[in-house]
Amino acid sequence: MLGLVSLTKRFPGGQGVLEVSLEVAKGEVFALLGASGSGKSTLLNLAAGLLPPDQGQVFIAGQDVTRLAPERRRVGYVFQDLRLWPHLSALEHLLLVMPRPDRKRALDLLEQTGLLEHAAKRPGQLSGGQRQRVALARALAREPQVILLDEPYSALDPVLRERLRLDVRTVLKEAGVTALHVTHDPEEAMLLADRVGVMSRGRLVQVGTPEAVYWHPTNLESFLAFGRANLLYRDGEALAFRQEWVREGGELEGRVLERRSLRGEVICRVQLPWGEAWVCLERNPGETVRLDLQPLLRYPAQP
Amino acid sequence: MRIAGPLFGGLAALLLLAPLLALLLRGLAHLAGSFGDWDVALTSLLLAGGGTLLSLLAGLGLAYLSIVGGAGRWLEGLILLSYLVPPFVTGIGLLFTLQTFGLKAYGVPGILLAWLLHYTPLAYLLLKPQLRSVLLLLHAAEVHGVRGIRRLKVLFPPLAPALLVAGGTVYIALLGNFGVPAVLGVPDRVYVLPTLAYARLTSSLSPDPLGQAAALALWLGLLALPALLLGQAPMVEAAAEREREPRLWARGLLLGYGLAALGLSTLGLLREALQNPYSGALEPAFRAAWELPLVRQGLQNSLLLAGVTTVLLVTLALALRPFPGLLRSLRGLLDVYYLLPGTLLGIGLILLLAPTPLYGTPWLLLLAYLLHLSPLALRALESGARVEGLVLAARTHGLAAPRAWLRVGYPPLLAPAFAAGFLIFPLALSELTLSALLYAPGAETLGVAVLSALNGGLYREAAAIGLALMGFSALALLGRR
Incomplete structure (x- = not known):
């Protein structure tokens, strides 16, 4: 549906391609x-x-x-800063971008995005989450072949963000529309x-299902993109493993330095032979542990 | 094709700057002969410098009182009103008020006081946002134990660039001001460069009035140049406002200043315009002023010129808004006509267009108004609202560029466009410097009519028109808010 073929764009000021x-x-x-500056929004x-x-x-x-x-081009775009039109109501946003203004369909879309009771309100009268929904409804109103979403939840608080992104997937799937969604989360x-797709320095360095890229990152950038990453250096190579991959009962000996709590999970800072790492572990400072780091990924150490 | 753009741009710049080039060529030829007027240049410099220092001090003080006192819009409106009244009206008002108390208003002290009344609000407007931010820095320093004279180390360096920029702006305004020295200086034989250039231009004794006026205008430009080069110095970043309890004493002082300033420029006008000086009876002079043909014609001409100027400039700025690069370049080019004293533009236009049929017609004045006031319209639309993103959003969702601008680009721009109109119309209506130099016989403007009435001894009528202009300024202030 959407094809980008050997697309090239030089960034201004010699900042890469x-x-x-x-x-x-x-x-x-x-x-x-x-990461920021990798070229996602440019794409x-x-x-x-x-x-x-x-x-x-x-x-x-x-x-x-x-x-x-x-x-x-028949695309819909949910901008990072939303770019809602301050003088138009939610309903007027939809009617303006429809090829043939259809009030009934616009109201259906507002209902689908949970905005029906706010149809007559202007952006200034809506909450952050409601404005987000107007932007999504506007993007859908045009009956686009492709929807582009540029970090649309970055300005929202975590609770609202979590709820909205699930709603958005539902709406997108119900509409059967193709979506290209930029995020750093x-x-x-x-x-x-x-x-x-993981982007780094203007290139797509890996493409796959979320699970495949999470478990089998083919390069350091893809590994780092999914976060909760430990990176230790030994003999010219980078040893990479995620906090939640570590199990007790292995060969590698370490000493617990610090214990913290994160979303109901305990994570510990552990001194290992090649450096310090954060791992998911229910231990106390001062204790000695034996760890299994598998799967341990190895990449060439970057300068 | 690649050189067509720069070539066209260069030609357009040459055409727009032609009045200044004409002034430069003619003025340079007479510059040596104008050295005899060094005393007037020195008077201009000292008066403008002194007036700037006074206005900055007063403006800074008012800004402090306003921040500490939490001045509301009405109190701030009262302070700003003096700036919206044309300077020559402030001069006339002060003249009559001081006369009421048996004090002399003519000469250097009168000019300085009138300037202080008129330009302090400008300094206030320019300094207040910066002072607010700097006071936050000072607060942070005090929280961390900085006391006494050491506080100046926190206060002064971040405020200095703002003081320089505000000082430069006020200095150029004072240097180029024609109205106040014409009303309060000339009768006491205190000349500054704009009034001397006007006197030379209208003198029948001068062998080459135009050349001499051009040389004086060039002096004016040279004295203004250092302040122009100050440009927009970097300032401290605007920060969130600190929560504070409004201090009533500060508000009281601010109110006291506002009423005193208004009283100084209004009381005399009220007495002169409303009271018969012989019988002491209440006898408003508005009808008498209206019955003067010169005033009636002046009002009609000024209304027409101001209306056409406002509509043309706002329309031009709106039409150029979709092309921000062009808008910015044009504004950058035309800024010189707003920043430099109007005398330079006026004499430059005479030099350039005297041999053409345009000279001696109201069209010349319209052209001068358009050039002089265009930066205000262009700047208002340039910085008014960031609508490019909204237009791009509309285009991404299927609206063609013209429709996107009409439906979502222009509506948020209407407010800044109206604000620009409310700024330009009163300025054009009461303009005096360009009008005095360029008016066509039989097509005098209101400012010229008031000055003529004053010079002809029709004080009550002049006061009545001054009062009406002041009322109009108050209405314009309400409109802009």
Whole structure:
């Protein structure tokens, strides 16, 4: 449904180059995961036509839209800063972007996104979560072939964020729309996406299901993208393992230095032969433990 | 094709800056001969410098009182009202008020007091946001035990750039002011560069009035240059406001200043305009003023010129808004006509257009108003509201660019556009510097009419119009809010 073919964009000021090829299937929710500055938002803007690529092509539903203006691409966009129109009500937002204004369908969409009772309110009269829903409903109102979501929950508090992202997946799946979702939050990517792509320095370094990328990261960037990461260096190589992968009863001896609590889980800072690491472990400071770090990933140590 | 853009831009810049280039060429040729007027240049410099220091001190004090006292919009409106009244009206008002108490208003002290009344609100406006941020820094220092004179180390360095910028702005305004020295200086033979340039231009004794006026305008430009170069110095970042209990004493002092300033510029006008000086009876002079053909015509001309200028400039700024690069470049180019004293533009336009049919017609004045006031409209729309994101959002959702601008880009811009209109219209209505230099015979403006009435001894009528202009300024202030 969405095809980005050898898409290239040089960042201003010699800050690197974005080079990406990607195919997102019809109805698929694809999450782009990566650190700030990795090129995720640039990629969305290229797909939407808000930035012209230096080279490469953008295909939507098999049509080459590279040279088409944004308004002719049939995409919906949930911007990071939402960009709601302050003088229009929620309902008017939807009616304005519909190819043929259809009040009934607009009201249906508002109902679907839990906004029906707020249809007449302007953005300034809505809460953060409600504004988020207006942005999503607006993106859907155009009957887009692709929806682009640029870190849409970053300004929300954690409770609202958690509830909304599950709702959004439901709405997207019900609408059967293809979605490219940018996030730097690995939990969000796992919850929302059918597939995940990890971006680093303008390139897609790994693409796969969330589970595959979580358990089998093919490179250090992909490993780090999912967080809760320990990285220790030995003999010119980086030894990588996640906090929650560690089990007791192995060969490696360590000493517990500190004990903390995180979301009902106990994590300990442990002194290992190659350095310190945080691991999920129910122990107390001063105790000696024997650990099994498998699966232990090995990558070439980067300078 | 690649050089067409810069070439067109260069030509447009040359055309827009042609009045200043004409002034430069003619003024340089007469500069050596104008050295005899060094005393007037020195008077201008000292008066503008002294007036700036006084206005900055008063403005800073008012800003402090306003922050500490938690001044509301009405109290702040009272302070700002003096700035919205045309300077020559402040001058006339002060003249009549001091005369009521048997005091002399003419000469250097009168000019300085009138400037202080008129320009202190400008210094207040420029300094208040910075002072608010710096007071937060000072609060942080006090919390950490900084006391006594050491507090100046926290207070002064972050405030210094703001003081420089505000000082530069006020200095240029004072240096180029024509109205107050024309009302309070000329009768006492105290000349500054704008009034001397006007006198030379209208003198029948001068061998080359235009050349001499151009040289004086050039002096004016040279004296203004250092302040122009100060530019926009970096300032402390705006911060959230500190919660504080409003101090009633500060509010009281602020109210006292506002009423005193208003009283100084209004009492005399009220007495002169409303009371018959011979019988002492209440006898408003508004009808008499209205019956003067010069005043009636002046009002009609000024209303028309101000209306057309406002509509054209706001429309131009709105039309250019979708092209922010062009808007910014044009504003940057035209800024010089708002920042530099109006005398330079006026004499430059005479030099450039005297040989054309445009000269001696109201169109010349319209052109001058457009050039002088355009930066206000362009700046208001440039910084008014960030709508590019909203337009992009609309385009992403299927609206073509013109429709996106009409439906979601322009609506949030209407408020800044109206604000620009409310700023430009009163300024154009009561403009005096350009009008005095460029008015066409039979097409005088209101400012010229008031000055003529004053010079012709029609004090009561001049006071009545001054009072009406003051009332109009108060209405404009309400409109902008």
